[in-house]
Amino acid sequence: RSGQRGSAGSALAADQPRPMFQTAVYLVCLAGAIAWCYSQRVPTARLAASVGCIAVTWFYIVRFMVQYEGENAFDGAYADVIFGGREGNWGFTQMLLTWAIAAMVWSHEASCAYQVFGVFGAMSASFLVYRPPASPAKHAPCSYLIAALVGFWCTWMLPRSDSLADLGFWLWGLHAALLVPKFLPFGRWGVDACSTYVLVAALCFFVHAFSTSSPWPRTDCQISITVDLFVVCAVTVVHI
DSSP states (O other): OHHHHHHHHHHHHTOOHHHHHHHHHHHHHHHHHHHHHHHSOOOHHHHHHHHHHHHHHHHHHHHHHHHOOSSOHHHHHHHHHHOSGGGSSHHHHHHHHHHHHHHHHHTTTSOHHHHHHHHHTOHHHHHHSOOOOSSOOSEEOHHHHHHHHHHHHHHHHGGGOSSHHHHHHHHHHHHHHHHHHHHOOOOTTOEEHHHHHHHHHHHHHHHHHTSOOOOSOOSHHHHHHHHHHHHHHHHHHHHO
């Protein structure tokens, strides 16, 4: 890793304004979403747990980025948690990604800040402070169903990518599927929420059934995403 750390400095030095601008926009959007979510009435214990999740998951992400020697740390981080088959982390990673799709549909009545916080920051940190409505709506906009289907297809294709370019394409598709319905909720006449949840659950099971198992995480990115997964599993149990 010493070689990676040494070349990381030169890679960052050669960074053009465009990637730096994109990073700045990313961080501003994340900071704004976090500020909004934390400004709501959040129990102290949940707020502390959320801050702890951000601290832990991003500690490993930042450490990976500092040591990374490639051109695109975003794709590199995902490659580390997607590729590798039974020796990789896909068994855990796909659980978090499918959970994120289900949570996107489940929280369709919530502010877009929770979704931005989750996608750009950490799903666990975001949904630790999310409070579902006491009386959930019986219908959801059609865009959420369409986005969920697109998201599952992108998730299915991720480990089947032949290159980082292909991986990047499916990653962009997945992130778009998770965010677009929050900003373009077309089809307000809606689809039946209960039926949509059943379909989403079935697709989650399908992806789980055909994924590989994984050993305990070893790298920074694998630890980060697996910690995120374990916490959202606890969040799910609490809300059930």
